[in-house]
Amino acid sequence: MKSKEKGINTLCTCVLTVLSLLYIFPVVMILFNSLKKENSITTDGAFTLPTAETFDGLTNYINAIQAQGFLKSLGYSLFITISSVAAILLFCSMTAWYLARVKSVFSTLFYYLCVFSMVVPFQMVMYTLSSTADQLKLNTPWNIWIIYLGFGAGLAVFMITGFMKSIPLEIEEAAMIDGCTPLRTFFSIVMPMLKPTLVSVGILEAMWVWNDYLLPTLVLDIKSYKTIPMLIQYFRGSYGRVEMGPMMASIMLTIIPIIVVYLAGQKHIIKGVAAGAVKG
Amino acid sequence: MEKALKKYAPIFVLPTFAAFSIGFIVPFFQGLYLSFCQFTTTKNAKFIGLGNYARVFQDESFLDSFWFTVAFAIVSIILINVIAFVLALVLTRNNLKGTNVFRTVFFMPNLIGGIVLGYIWQILINCILSIVGEPLLALNSTAGYWGLIILMCWQQIGYMMIIYIAGIQNVPDTLTEAAAIDGANAWQTMLKVKLPMVMPSITICVFLTLTNSFKLFDQNLALTAGEPAHATEMLALNIYQTFYARAGAAWKGLGQAKAVVFCLLVIVISLIQFKATHSKEVQQ
Numbered sequence: 136m137k138s139k140e141k142g143i144n145t146l147c148t149c150v151l152t153v154l155s156l157l158y159i160f161p162v163v164m165i166l167f168n169s170l171k172k173e174n175s176i177t178t179d180g181a182f183t184l185p186t187a188e189t190f191d192g193l194t195n196y197i198n199a200i201q202a203q204g205f206l207k208s209l210g211y212s213l214f215i216t217i218s219s220v221a222a223i224l225l226f227c228s229m230t231a232w233y234l235a236r237v238k239s240v241f242s243t244l245f246y247y248l249c250v251f252s253m254v255v256p257f258q259m260v261m262y263t264l265s266s267t268a269d270q271l272k273l274n275t276p277w278n279i280w281i282i283y284l285g286f287g288a289g290l291a292v293f294m295i296t297g298f299m300k301s302i303p304l305e306i307e308e309a310a311m312i313d314g315c316t317p318l319r320t321f322f323s324i325v326m327p328m329l330k331p332t333l334v335s336v337g338i339l340e341a342m343w344v345w346n347d348y349l350l351p352t353l354v355l356d357i358k359s360y361k362t363i364p365m366l367i368q369y370f371r372g373s374y375g376r377v378e379m380g381p382m383m384a385s386i387m388l389t390i391i392p393i394i395v396v397y398l399a400g401q402k403h404i405i406k407g408v409a410a411g412a413v414k415g
Numbered sequence: 416m417e418k419a420l421k422k423y424a425p426i427f428v429l430p431t432f433a434a435f436s437i438g439f440i441v442p443f444f445q446g447l448y449l450s451f452c453q454f455t456t457t458k459n460a461k462f463i464g465l466g467n468y469a470r471v472f473q474d475e476s477f478l479d480s481f482w483f484t485v486a487f488a489i490v491s492i493i494l495i496n497v498i499a500f501v502l503a504l505v506l507t508r509n510n511l512k513g514t515n516v517f518r519t520v521f522f523m524p525n526l527i528g529g530i531v532l533g534y535i536w537q538i539l540i541n542c543i544l545s546i547v548g549e550p551l552l553a554l555n556s557t558a559g560y561w562g563l564i565i566l567m568c569w570q571q572i573g574y575m576m577i578i579y580i581a582g583i584q585n586v587p588d589t590l591t592e593a594a595a596i597d598g599a600n601a602w603q604t605m606l607k608v609k610l611p612m613v614m615p616s617i618t619i620c621v622f623l624t625l626t627n628s629f630k631l632f633d634q635n636l637a638l639t640a641g642e643p644a645h646a647t648e649m650l651a652l653n654i655y656q657t658f659y660a661r662a663g664a665a666w667k668g669l670g671q672a673k674a675v676v677f678c679l680l681v682i683v684i685s686l687i688q689f690k691a692t693h694s695k696e697v698q699q
Binding site for chain 1 (some may be wrong): 420428430431432436441443450456506517519523524527529530539628630633636651655669677685
């Protein structure tokens with residue numbers, strides 16, 4: 136019985152190893168081809184390793200960074216993601232606390248509107264949202280976080296309010312009786328207790344904002360501001376010959392930071408995403 | 416406490432509520448209204464009643480994209496859930512080495528954005544197609560269909576696998592042990608004990624893959640952009656093209672009406688999901 140189980144486990148490990156290799160193959164293939172010379176990137180030779188003849192070092196990467204303004208896009212993407220997630224975490228946790236503790240028609244209505252907004256597909260509001268954003272001049276990377284706060288509030292308020300129900304009311308009441316104002320109670324008592332769910336919400340919203348393509352495309356002026364997904368789409372979707380080398384290099388430049396962050400915090404990320412899925 | 420907190424409502428609620436109004440409430444109701452109008456910008460809307468909706472159901476490209484989306488959704492839901500469930504079963508085996516590494520690898524594509532995923536697979540699939548001598552993606556709707564499915568599987572299997580693993584780990588050991596003592600073999604334990612216990616996870620995953628398939632946009636745009644001749648265009652992309660690929664007063668209203676129909680469809684799916692998950696919870 137024991138040895139039979141061992142045998143099955145070894146078999147499983149072998150199959151899983153092959154599967155994992157297949158799984159990372161697309162990324163590895165892009166990596167190898169991004170290191171080749173532009174004229175050696177052909178469809179027939181796509182699956183060969185770069186040789187001494189075709190190896191081009193980091194030229195494609197340098198081209199991608201210089202010609203396509205990759206660093207600028209990286210900056211915009213970073214700023215938009217960080218400002219949006221920070222705003223969502225701060226304002227939505229405050230709102231969630233209020234909605235969980237104050238029972239009124241308004242808070243019930245607001246809560247259900249938040250739940251409803253998670254279901255509505257973006258196509259429903261994309262046209263009117265982009266024209267509203269234009270009218271209010273919310274169309275630069277510096278203030279697009281207001282739009283993200285509005286559209287990301289649904290998930291954040293829903294998840295944090297759900298978590299709030301498991302926090303004992305007595306701790307907050309004790310703080311208030313001791314003379315804390317609601318603001319102080321929130322920041323020194325409630326917020327620290329919310330940490331696990333804030334991590335989950337933060338990861339989910341960061342993944343969404345960082346990878347979002349349609350919203351920034353419709354809201355931002357594409358000629359002056361391109362986030363990374365916009366840059367990749369612009370690169371590939373524009374007419375004329377596409378330079379495959381720099382194209383693949385910029386794909387790699389986009390993926391590498393994600394993989395590094397993922398490997399550093401994979402436990403939190405996997406847990407956070409799973410928590411969000413089960414509740415959503 | 417409620418009273419004290421109520422005085423602070425402007426600080427606690429107003430920022431989120433204002434942004435939520437700009438980002439969701441106003442665009443949603445304005446969109447609802449505009450679906451009954453003819454317009455080229457939000458300022459020159461002219462009320463025309465149900466005209467746009469009548470055209471939605473006569474628009475062949477919309478109906479085609481609906482059926483394409485349905486065909487895509489059915490196959491990808493089955494593939495993703497079966498593969499993810501099997502992977503989760505294997506990865507929760509006792510004494511299996513390296514489960515963490517495998518989990519990390521399978522989950523990774525989920526973090527990469529749809530646009531980038533689409534182009535990675537476009538390059539890969541076009542290479543394979545040119546080697547076997549078939550037409551490339553831009554001219555090959557069969558390859559486009561299966562390409563989208565492969566791409567969707569690659570992205571979503573890891574995610575669903577994580578949910579299934581959590582579900583399987585929640586099955587109490589006492590139950591599987593009791594089944595073993597009663598003489599159940601591994602297959603029977605799986606079918607009669609584990610499967611019913613992870614039913615809630617299955618409901619969640621099936622509906623997640625269902626709504627994800629219906630809402631798919633970035634991947635569709637990047638991989639095939641609807642080519643050839645709109646044959647691989649899914650609902651979300653069809654709506655987008657109606658809005659932005661054509662000029663003139665006739666199209667924006669039609670696009671908004673399509674969006675409302677699309678929205679209703681997604682809401683109905685979500686309501687069924689809500690009912691299904693809750694009825695399962697009661698039984699446990």
